[in-house]
Amino acid sequence: MSLTISARLVEAVLFAAEGPLTQQEIQRHSALEESVLPHLTALADHYAGRGIELVERGGRWHFQTAADLSYILRREREEPRKLSRAAVETLAIIAYHEPVSRAEIESIRGVQVAKGTLDVLMEAGWVRPAGRREVPGRPLIYATTGDFLSHFGLTSRRDLPGIEDLRAAGLLDPIDLAMESMESQALLERDEVEEEGED
């Protein structure tokens, strides 16, 4: 199906738009001299009955998925959730050190691990309990699952980059170290204040 360059531009502008556009905006973005209105109506006709439709609402035009097919769309409540920082770190530690107990994760992270964090990882299907460590208290130990490998595109855990690889890739320092040196600076300063208080 061949279209005029003008009609093609209008179609592309509507497709790439961040939101519904007025006729004037379409005119400006497509940089056309002629009126875009005939193109808009022709496009709306063309898309009628397809999987996509071009609609006008209150003077603004936009493409949308055909209304009768909206059941394929995501429901609002399924909004994908981004894994929290703590959860990503915990997952990484389990992947690198498995099987590990919660106490071991905490000692590697240097921060406590909330129970909810492990629950989230288990709910996502990436982490599973893997028995108990035969030490006093018999703590539960955790390991990653097959789903974990497939989700992260790994064939085996040994494919994870090692410390040297991380260092070479530039993943072993930046921001955090700077933050830390600031923190230890702050600690030093506090010590000094305390010492002076003792004088």
Added chain:
Amino acid sequence: MSLTISARLVEAVLFAAEGPLTQQEIQRHSALEESVLPHLTALADHYAGRGIELVERGGRWHFQTAADLSYILRREREEPRKLSRAAVETLAIIAYHEPVSRAEIESIRGVQVAKGTLDVLMEAGWVRPAGRREVPGRPLIYATTGDFLSHFGLTSRRDLPGIEDLRAAGLLDPIDLAMESMESQALLERDEVEEEGED
């Protein structure tokens, strides 16, 4: 223009998706019994020459604006990611040689891979660790991703600009291999031409 419900579904799925989809994913989301492939090719044909096109990149399909309209649509101010020269070269080396270890990248560039090169490429989602080479030291090897192909508009790695010429010229072979083949070449030619040297 009226379409079958199946074709409409496939079109709608592709339109509403947040990223490129494999044929299997399209199949699953459209919940069709029949293969979606004929619909995909029919749609690609239908959109050819329009303002939007349906493209396949590394086995995944997505809609995008037509490339020849870029002279109007191009958004200079939104340069997707300004890569350093080191990052561009590293990306090219990984793409043309993949999978490739860090040492191999370094031997081509003649310098160590700077920190902040591989991580930038991984963060962009264009490069990923792809297992380890089964040689002493088991170095990690890197490869490009599907997102890399999509971003640079490549149907597959065979589409990499000039890759066939480079391969034919032996420029993708390790130097030792090139030296060997040159030596055997030279042996063949020695009878005919007395070496004129490099002066």
Added chain:
Amino acid sequence: MSGEASTDIRSPEQLDVDTLLGDADWAEPIRRAPGEAILTVQTESWEGPLDLLLSLARTQKVDLREISILALVEQYLRFIEDAVELRLELAADYLVMAAWLAYLKSGLLLPKEAQPDPSPEELALRLHLRLQRLEAMREAGARLMGRDRIGRDVFVRPEPEGLHRPRSIVWQAGLFDLIQAYGQVKARTAPRMHIVHRRPVMTLDEAIERVSRLIGVRLDWADLRSFLPDHADPQLRRSALASSFVAALELARQGRVEIRQEAIFAPLYLKAPEARA
């Protein structure tokens, strides 16, 4: 496909890698600093000796296949000499390359029969192949960057509705997030070397010596603080105070000084023992 169409337009011969990468600096290694008569050499313009060699090779303005390695070696060595004369900081690998190239040059100039093994021709060929490979990748990178890229030349829908998704991918995280997180955990908890800056201190021995010397010339009770050095900076003063206090205790134990304090936290007074006075 659209991508192919655009690569057809730019044949490799027409490619100007420098302009495509928007980094014209590297072709122009030596520049006159504005308003100054001296030359400044920007070694940061290159990523290592191979990069420098390649940009020197480009200035020969011939196909890389035709390039004279000997001429290239001479250019490099001259460049390094100039840089040394200008007392520029040169990274070690530039000098290592210079030494190697000087060796290569002498080999290339030697009569054939005196050549060591591996032959200089072979070494030159290897260098040549390395430069070709780097050049090829640089060009490939430039052509890659010049393709129709999503977000610059072609566009996808900015805010698609999103599809109904299976439960397993409700949580979003990628491999990069994972390894980056591990890197940060490691960086945060790695043992680190701390260097303690040397602080001005008064040692206990010095303090004992000083207090016992001064106590002999004081006739009456004297505040401990009057035993401290007069013009010391505050840090040394604090150290001296602590050391002198311990020194006073030690001297009192030995019976060489008497200590008096009116109340807790009140000033400490020292005096030589009565018997010796």
